[in-house]
Amino acid sequence: MRFFSWLLLCLFLISCVAGCSSGRELERTAFVLTMGIDKGENGFLNVIFRVAIPRSMDIRAGGETTTLQETTKPVTITARSISEAISLASTNIERKLDFRHLRIVLMGEELAREGLVYHQIDALERNPEFRRTTYVLLTEGPAREIFLSTRPVLERSVSRYVDGIMSNMREQGYSRAITIHDFVSEMETYHVDPVLPMLKNNPMVLTEKKDSKIVPMPESEYVQRQKGKTEPGGKTTESLIRSGGNPTEFIGIGIFHQGKLIEKWSGWDAKAYNLLRDTYDRAIWTFTDPSGKFTYAIELNKSREPKVNIDWDNETPHISITLSLEGDLRSLQSLQPYVNPDGMATLENNAASSIEELIRQVIVKAQEKKIDPFFLSRYVRMRMAYIQDLQVLKWREDFSRAQVDVHVNVKIRRPGLRIQPAEEYEYTGG
Numbered sequence: 001m002r003f004f005s006w007l008l009l010c011l012f013l014i015s016c017v018a019g020c021s022s023g024r025e026l027e028r029t030a031f032v033l034t035m036g037i038d039k040g041e042n043g044f045l046n047v048i049f050r051v052a053i054p055r056s057m058d059i060r061a062g063g064e065t066t067t068l069q070e071t072t073k074p075v076t077i078t079a080r081s082i083s084e085a086i087s088l089a090s091t092n093i094e095r096k097l098d099f100r101h102l103r104i105v106l107m108g109e110e111l112a113r114e115g116l117v118y119h120q121i122d123a124l125e126r127n128p129e130f131r132r133t134t135y136v137l138l139t140e141g142p143a144r145e146i147f148l149s150t151r152p153v154l155e156r157s158v159s160r161y162v163d164g165i166m167s168n169m170r171e172q173g174y175s176r177a178i179t180i181h182d183f184v185s186e187m188e189t190y191h192v193d194p195v196l197p198m199l200k201n202n203p204m205v206l207t208e209k210k211d212s213k214i215v216p217m218p219e220s221e222y223v224q225r226q227k228g229k230t231e232p233g234g235k236t237t238e239s240l241i242r243s244g245g246n247p248t249e250f251i252g253i254g255i256f257h258q259g260k261l262i263e264k265w266s267g268w269d270a271k272a273y274n275l276l277r278d279t280y281d282r283a284i285w286t287f288t289d290p291s292g293k294f295t296y297a298i299e300l301n302k303s304r305e306p307k308v309n310i311d312w313d314n315e316t317p318h319i320s321i322t323l324s325l326e327g328d329l330r331s332l333q334s335l336q337p338y339v340n341p342d343g344m345a346t347l348e349n350n351a352a353s354s355i356e357e358l359i360r361q362v363i364v365k366a367q368e369k370k371i372d373p374f375f376l377s378r379y380v381r382m383r384m385a386y387i388q389d390l391q392v393l394k395w396r397e398d399f400s401r402a403q404v405d406v407h408v409n410v411k412i413r414r415p416g417l418r419i420q421p422a423e424e425y426e427y428t429g430g
Contacts, residue, residue, distance in 0.1 A: 026054075030095035033072060033158040036143030037120055038108035040078050045111075045120075047085035048076040048144050050158065051093065052101075071156050074147050082123040099129040103162040105136050105180070106143035107196065112254065112261035117196075118187065124180055132181035135166060138254040138261070140200035149201055149247050151214055165250055169197065173274050173283030174234055174251045174267035191377035191395040195273070198252040198264060202239045205247040216244040232286070234267030255373050263369060265362070272362040275323055275355075276374040278306055284330060290350050294333035298351055298412060300325040308379045317402040319376065325355075326411040335421045344412050352408040359406045370400045 031052045038046040050072045075093065079085035086097055105124065107117050117138075124130040139146050155161040166177040175197040186194035204225060208214050217225075222243050233240045237252055253270045255263040265273065274280035282301040289296055307322040329347070332338060338347055366372060377395045384390050 028095055029098045030093055031101045032097055032099050034104045036106040036147050038142045038144055039111040044078050044080060046078050047082055048074055048147050050074050102134050103159050105134060106139050106146060108143040109140055112138055115260040118259045134180050136178055136180055136183050136196055137199050138196040146248055151246050153245050169250055170281050173271045175253055175270050176274055176279050190390050192375040193371045193373045194256045195253045195373050198254050199248055199250045201247045202249050214244055237264050237266050257371050269362050272359045287351050287354050289334045290346050291334055296332045297330040298327050299330050300327035310379050317398050319402050319404045322407045324409045326413050328414040329412055329416050337420045339415045339419050348410045348412055352410040355408045356406050363404050367400045370396045372396055372399050
């Protein structure tokens with residue numbers, strides 16, 4: 001009897017929890033893969049969604065499309081909020097929008113300049129369909145322009161395109177991949193100014209766009225456009241000198257202070273930022289040869305955690321930073337026999353000095369603006385026993401007048417597959 005009683009109870013409980021009344025059929029779902037938010041007129045937002053076309057992305061289904069534009073469709077809605085835009089978009093899309101596969105959110109620059117990005121992040125935090133692993137980026141200009149002009153070189157899958165870009169971003173160091181979780185965490189942390197990776201359209205490549213395709217310009221025109229350019233690529237916030245490929249460039253970072261975008265740093269600055277923020281993985285660095293002619297390149301990895309010591313001397317902080325990098329020699333244009341103990345030491349010291357100078361310049365920029373995107377205050381709060389002490393700390397004021405010493409250790413582990421230039425090589429340095 002007891003057995004049957006338990007059986008009836010189990011059947012009753014199963015009947016209460018079974019079913020899929022809240023389930024959603026795939027045939028009734030429209031997956032949004034990317035989203036952009038711009039400031040509109042009269043306080044409105046322009047929200048753009050890129051909706052996937054499942055059949056076009058399935059080769060087995062006979063799809064013959066080869067571009068992202070043919071596997072997705074952009075839809076732009078003007079509304080007062082993201083939530084309202086989602087609901088209004090349903091008036092013209094025959095399926096319910098689903099954001100569980102959203103990979104990236106773009107924030108327009110004007111929105112960031114007016115301090116409205118934080119207000120939009122609230123909707124991304126509250127709605128459970130927005131995963132905190134979704135990437136957030138800042139666009140130079142309207143986000144909608146990026147949506148309409150993006151032409152991936154290889155991928156037709158948005159997810160693969162985004163993952164590839166973010167992987168390159170980590171490996172090259174010209175920016176920093178930021179998720180919703182990362183950005184919110186920095187927003188809620190004392191004495192740190194959040195950053196977002198930058199992306200923009202290259203005007204040279206945009207001029208090559210014809211009938212939705214990129215047609216590279218003639219050699220004479222490309223050479224003409226190089227004139228007057230003296231800085232290497234990535235050193236300034238200007239677009240790269242290039243032709244062909246995707247018009248969109250992911251390089252540089254935007255820095256927020258008190259909710260507003262106040263600074264845009266170049267790709268070179270982003271490398272220094274990543275070293276200080278301890279978000280650096282590896283990157284290829286190019287330096288001027290010690291002889292003053294030609295260049296050499298080293299792919300440098302972080303060999304150990306940064307060492308930072310902060311002391312106060314008559315209310316003036318003294319910050320000592322030691323960074324350790326190691327890597328492989330990738331190119332040596334001068335063809336000089338540097339691969340020996342003295343020569344390698346010369347290259348290492350020269351590289352270390354160049355990186356130190358770059359870091360000092362970036363620190364001065366931050367001090368002048370009274371910001372700390374590097375989160376150096378984390379080395380101060382470890383000494384504090386109470387959260388109240390951290391709250392009353394005027395770290396940005398202290399950091400702006402701090403004396404900062406930077407020391408970089410560079411070690412070349414491997415010279416590559418070539419040791420020295422061949423002895424029979426008759427190059428005389430002409």
